[in-house]
Amino acid sequence: MRAAFYISDGTAITSEVFGHALLSLFPTEFEHFTIPFVESHEKAEMVKQEINKTFRRTGEPPLVFHTFVNPEIREIIDSCDGIIYNFLEHFVAPLEQQLQLEAKPKAHRTHSIHENNYDYRIDAVNYALANDDGSNVSNYEHADVILVGVSRSGKTPSSLYLALQYGIKAANYPFTDDDMDELKLPDFLKKNKSKLFGLTIDPQRLMEIRDGRMANSKYASARQCRMEIREVEKLYKKEKIPFLNTTKLSVEEITAKILSATGLQRHKY
Amino acid sequence: MRAAFYISDGTAITSEVFGHALLSLFPTEFEHFTIPFVESHEKAEMVKQEINKTFRRTGEPPLVFHTFVNPEIREIIDSCDGIIYNFLEHFVAPLEQQLQLEAKPKAHRTHSIHENNYDYRIDAVNYALANDDGSNVSNYEHADVILVGVSRSGKTPSSLYLALQYGIKAANYPFTDDDMDELKLPDFLKKNKSKLFGLTIDPQRLMEIRDGRMANSKYASARQCRMEIREVEKLYKKEKIPFLNTTKLSVEEITAKILSATGLQRHKY
Secondary structure: OEEEEEEEOOOOHHHHHHHHHHHOOOOOOEEEEEEOOOOOHHHHHHHHHHHHHHHHHHOOOOEEEEEOOOHHHHHHHHOOOOEEEOHHHHHHHHHHHHHOOOOOOOOOOOOOOOOOOHHHHHHHHHHHHHOHHHOOHHHHHHOOEEEEEEOOOOHHHHHHHHHHHHOOOEEEEEEOHHHHHHOOOOHHHHOOHHHEEEEEOOHHHHHHHHHHHOOOOOOOOHHHHHHHHHHHHHHHHHHOOOEEEOOOOOHHHHHHHHHHHHOOOOOOO | OEEEEEEEOOOOHHHHHHHHHHHOOOOOOEEEEEEOOOOOHHHHHHHHHHHHHHHHHHOOOOEEEEEOOOHHHHHHHHOOOOEEEOHHHHHHHHHHHHHOOOOOOOOOOOOOOOOOOHHHHHHHHHHHHHOHHHOOHHHHHHOOEEEEEEOOOOHHHHHHHHHHHHOOOEEEEEEOHHHHHHOOOOHHHHOOHHHEEEEEOOHHHHHHHHHHHOOOOOOOOHHHHHHHHHHHHHHHHHHOOOEEEOOOOOHHHHHHHHHHHHOOOOOOO
């Protein structure tokens, strides 16, 4: 199996995203190695030896995706037996030309605590945790968005992702069986109606997820799942709450769609 | 201010990471616009008009970072008045050559629910939430890692990030004032010692964070913060628990360092 290395003097998240986007185009498997914080000549030499050893083991030159700022460290990695893919290199010169500005590389420029708005993200995580699953309903005046939906429709992971990645204060509130007789918005949601965003899910998929948690329960029954989904969708339409079916969506896709539908202000790019 | 567009037929996360990594090299500000899920000719035409309008408003051609799979949609975007930076294009041919394989682009290849191990990530988020802040200490046999440290040293955001991004089941356990008289590992931690990873933080920074939450409390006092940090660091050394000072680190950096120090198996690349 071909080996792929993702290497950087920082977290290597950028190298991973870059390499992964490219390799995902190819219908084959790779062996992945991430090596972050390569900040010294010694460490770079060790990484180079590691790449060369992998070449000898696999018989094929490893693919090396890297984003280095320090040119001396980069040169050590560039001199390994792997195939180097350096996306910064290709694009910096045309961007300098276009912007009429010289690039000023410095280490830890992305994914660091020095990024603007880092504190927003940590505050938002604390907010999302404190306001998960309907706890703290008196706190919604501070929310940027309130996700609503039945149990296991994707509210919690989406709230946490909005907070961690984008610094958005996302609360979430569940509609439960007790609400279903005459489903309507409780006052604390009505007061914050412009912040509501509904999630829904296909009843069949909801059943599967709930059955994994509580097999053979009323909670996981076909009738209950169908009823709950029918009622919340009716409510969303009646109250004109924007909503999204999460059945086939990842948490990244759900949150991208919420951001795009609501125009919420992000605190991170 | 120069405008930058991040556009894709998927979440546009890859375009954002790519564009952000490049633009962060330049000592200037940009106006950012992310447009995900551009999946139809109509939507692509609207986006093109939006880019052209932005050009007229700002007087400078917007920078356009995109990752499209469908060539017809890509061509519509490519025909806008912005400057196109397409990193896939530059690297696909050399990779095809190297792998002796033809690229088979398909939509939603990254950041989608169809990625391997997506369910691991959702299970891990549920695990991290259920095992946050010392709740559920009987559950540690299922943990991949248990972060320990004093209150506000970064355990909770790090656990959630490990779960959401990497599908790692991260529990976390706080050492509190009550533990400090004779700090030692409780039995439920001793039994899982190989899973422990300690966080620490400079007392001054800890004071600032705690003061933001509970001003003028004993909890936030210099003496208390210094004492707690001294005690936990002593414990880490005595028990040979690997540990990390989080003072100047983002959650991305903390988790990258934990992964690299522990060799934990990730469920996502």
